[in-house]
Amino acid sequence: MAVHKNTPRQSLTVVDNRTGKSYELPITHNSVLATDIKKIKAEPSPTDTAEDETKQGLRVYDPAYMNTAVVQSKITYINGLEGILRYRGYPIEQLVQKSNFLETAYLLIYGELPTEPQYADWQSEVGQHTFVHTDIEGLLKSFRYDSHPMSMLTAGFAALGAFAPEANPSLRGQKLYTAAASGDMESLKVLDKQILRILGKAPTLAAASYRMRQGRPFNRPAQGLSYTGNFLHLLDTLSDAGKPYTPHPVLEKALDALFIIHADHEVNCSTATVLQVGSSLVDPYSVVAAGCAALYGPSHGGASESAIRMLMEIGSPENVPAFMKDVEARKRVLVGFGHRVYKNVDPRSTAIRQLAEDVFKVTGRNKLLDTALELARYARESDFMRSRNLYPNVDFYSGLIYQAMGFPLDFYPVLFAVPRCVGWLAHWRQQMLTPSGVKIWRPRQLYVGSGEREYVEARERERKEGATVFDAPVQVHHGGDSKRNLLAVGRVRARL
Structure with a gap:
């Protein structure tokens, strides 16, 4: 040669x-x-x-992992410059148009689209794991009426692990899941069973957090409905009497497509959290709860909620120019535009636009749509926006659809978390099946603090020269009962 x-x-x-x-x-x-x-x-x-x-x-x-690859993966490919998103090689646009959520979930977790018999078994198995223990319902009922749904969902996933001791490596041995990588079939069965349980119970927990906020009794999962159809049933059914619940096909399809779009997005903040926590070999329920905690943040899963609040604050199309002047002057933050990865059009926003139109035909035109469209037009024509690659992202459009469908703003992150369980579990399964074993993640740091110092006795210490407000606890103002207690024990300070 x-x-x-x-x-x-x-x-x-x-x-x-x-x-x-x-x-x-x-x-x-x-x-x-x-x-x-x-x-x-x-x-x-x-x-x-x-x-x-x-x-x-x-x-x-590499602050914030701006250019560090931490895993080798076969799951999701993103090209931010060209606006490409593929699940296992399939363009997201094709999956939204031709697939459904449960089929896409199978693809992400197991690598290939299922055959008809495989899909029938998969759908049946997930459906068999939709009920939660009544004690879990009791846990959710113990939350305050105004608790954020993501707090309840996170707690619900964490609690699930306590009801599955056979799935806990701390009780069954640290190789409970990693042994599957060498072909241990019992280990693989335990691993895949937990995936089924989490996917089946995710809509049930999410709907319970929604019903809890409304003061309504929890619904029981229904058989014979699609994954998202059952979710809508769990959310909305008011009584078991009368006609069976049938969701509107357009809304069911739209939610199913949104679930596909949100199912995975490579090693984002919450997925990185899942892999970080998973590297300790903890149980998958704790892993998913950690993912929920990361997704909860306004810079991640809370972005669609923030985008709608921004549009509500702008109010009407004529207020867009003034708002954008404040954005350009860095007085305001623009939400729903730009992305950490995509430096061109977000392919998920492209796939979602037609969905928005279909939903609006059923629900009526969203009052914020005109403001949103004017904001998008301004972004296209603004040198400031174009020079910074700020284009509408998935949060910009998904929030409009969620609002048109009548979901409360604080439920948007939950609607993100339910489908994202698929991506988290796909990456966790891939991690557990690593042939070379799972190494615990331990990033390095650059220490820039004080060098070695000698201990100083309390009576000899002096206040740090040039100390700022960040160098000591700030004064906390307590309620009236705390003041009474302080007065009662004679611990009155100079400033209460």
């Missing part, structure tokens, strides 16, 4: 100017190993501190 002399080597040559040494680092899948960077060592310079650990090798500093 002829060897072409001009064929470039798949490697990176790095010269350490501190030592003059040259290092050749192999390039695989357009990446270099961070541990290869660690091989670059030098003697400490006069500006290095002992805490820099210079002799132990060079570290990679």
